[in-house]
Amino acid sequence: MSEPTPNGSPFDVAVIGAGPAGIAAALALHHVGARVALVGPPPTRTMQARPETRSAALLTSSVDFLKRLGVWEQLMPAAAPLTAVRIVDASRSLLRSPDIAFESQELGLEAFGFNIANAALNLALYDRARAVLAHLSPATIASIQLDADLATLTLDTGEELSCRLVAGADGRQSKCRQAAGIETREIHYEQSAIASSFRHSRPHQGVSTELHREGGSVTSVPTPDPNMSSLVWVTGTSDADALIAFDDDSFAARLQECFDDTLGVVSDIGPRASFPIVGLTAKQLAAKRTALVGEAAHAMAPIGAQGLNLSLRDGAALADAVAAALRNGRDPGGPYVLAQYARVRQLDVLSRTVGVDLLGRSLLTKLLPVQLARSAVLAGLGSIAPLKRMVMQAGLAPPADLPRLMRPIESTPA
Numbered sequence: 001m002s003e004p005t006p007n008g009s010p011f012d013v014a015v016i017g018a019g020p021a022g023i024a025a026a027l028a029l030h031h032v033g034a035r036v037a038l039v040g041p042p043p044t045r046t047m048q049a050r051p052e053t054r055s056a057a058l059l060t061s062s063v064d065f066l067k068r069l070g071v072w073e074q075l076m077p078a079a080a081p082l083t084a085v086r087i088v089d090a091s092r093s094l095l096r097s098p099d100i101a102f103e104s105q106e107l108g109l110e111a112f113g114f115n116i117a118n119a120a121l122n123l124a125l126y127d128r129a130r131a132v133l134a135h136l137s138p139a140t141i142a143s144i145q146l147d148a149d150l151a152t153l154t155l156d157t158g159e160e161l162s163c164r165l166v167a168g169a170d171g172r173q174s175k176c177r178q179a180a181g182i183e184t185r186e187i188h189y190e191q192s193a194i195a196s197s198f199r200h201s202r203p204h205q206g207v208s209t210e211l212h213r214e215g216g217s218v219t220s221v222p223t224p225d226p227n228m229s230s231l232v233w234v235t236g237t238s239d240a241d242a243l244i245a246f247d248d249d250s251f252a253a254r255l256q257e258c259f260d261d262t263l264g265v266v267s268d269i270g271p272r273a274s275f276p277i278v279g280l281t282a283k284q285l286a287a288k289r290t291a292l293v294g295e296a297a298h299a300m301a302p303i304g305a306q307g308l309n310l311s312l313r314d315g316a317a318l319a320d321a322v323a324a325a326l327r328n329g330r331d332p333g334g335p336y337v338l339a340q341y342a343r344v345r346q347l348d349v350l351s352r353t354v355g356v357d358l359l360g361r362s363l364l365t366k367l368l369p370v371q372l373a374r375s376a377v378l379a380g381l382g383s384i385a386p387l388k389r390m391v392m393q394a395g396l397a398p399p400a401d402l403p404r405l406m407r408p409i410e411s412t413p414a
Contacts, residue, residue: 014163021294022169023125025315027069032323037135043122053195055230059113061406078120080222081111083206090211144179165333174296180288187279192240194233196272201264286338316403
């Protein structure tokens with residue numbers, strides 16, 4: 001579905017970037033009554049030379065969000081429940097931490113969330129966007145002009161779009177962020193993440209296992225097949241390059257060494273791809289008719305299922321701010337709305353990015369005081385039940401109220 005706004009008037013919002021964060025933001029904005037254009041190449045439906053290997057662990061609030069956006073039913077066959085997270089200190093440190101398991105039943109939940117392949121998630125979101133949005137363009141942005149009253153986008157096809165708010169969801173090299181003059185802070189860890197999948201002879205039983213090792217972590221995440229898991233292996237860049245170059249049997253042997261007998265016999269390694277790990281935080285979340293969403297605003301190591309969930313909260317929070325503006329006759333791209341969005345998102349983004357950075361650094365350091373502190377914290381979590389529940393709750397929800405579209409379905413009308 002692609003048609004202009006009435007009488008050629010500008011869109012309320014143009015969302016730039018058709019990854020999961022961008023599409024979800026566009027759907028959320030449409031849901032609250034905004035006239036939305038979505039710009040960006042759609043997800044591919046055919047095999048590529050470099051197939052998508054990543055998956056997303058979506059927490060319960062993100063699942064509620066997808067239900068409201070009308071995509072969850074399509075995703076259910078591809079979703080695997082996450083009933084527990086097991087953390088194992090697999091380092092050779094003298095101060096090894098005790099193993100600890102966080103179980104969803106401790107919070108009265110059937111699951112913390114669901115693991116879904118990125119490819120399935122992207123296709124379901126885009127199919128929904130194609131069905132309901134007023135304008136979809138598969139083009140890329142050539143230039144952005146931000147004026148006092150309007151933003152004008154020129155696409156690489158020559159098409160021009162005008163809008164009152166630009167939602168920049170165009171990734172770490174964001175043109176939207178650059179056009180708005182927003183600077184970033186970056187951290188280069190000299191690490192890469194290998195994403196793949198593998199079979200194992202013992203069923204995963206809905207448990208995600210994180211092995212914390214020197215230099216990074218190795219994490220298995222359940223898939224709908226009880227004897228297959230997604231894999232995220234974080235390690236030094238040179239080690240990642242070597243692992244990618246291994247044949248499947250050699251890679252499986254290394255993975256077997258990591259997991260030992262936890263999942264039984266490891267086999268059938270899926271396609272592998274590696275991605276550099278860079279921490280990025282925008283110094284402002286909004287400026288000059290532009291609100292940043294997803295990795296245009298923040299990027300972090302794949303630890304603790306925080307990245308995409310944080311990005312989805314961006315889109316839901318932006319929908320809240322735009323909905324309030326439209327109700328009250330405000331300009332959705334004006335300074336008041338941008339300031340409101342930035343204020344609401346600031347603490348959540350800061351707490352998650354700093355927390356993930358500290359945890360990642362604790363796996364890299366050889367300083368005994370840091371290792372001792374980390375071991376003491378995990379020991380405390382394992383022995384003090386109220387503290388453990390508090391930490392689990394904090395991992396599931398932001399430090400402030402959830403955006404309206406992410407609140408539990410039973411307590412808030414869709």
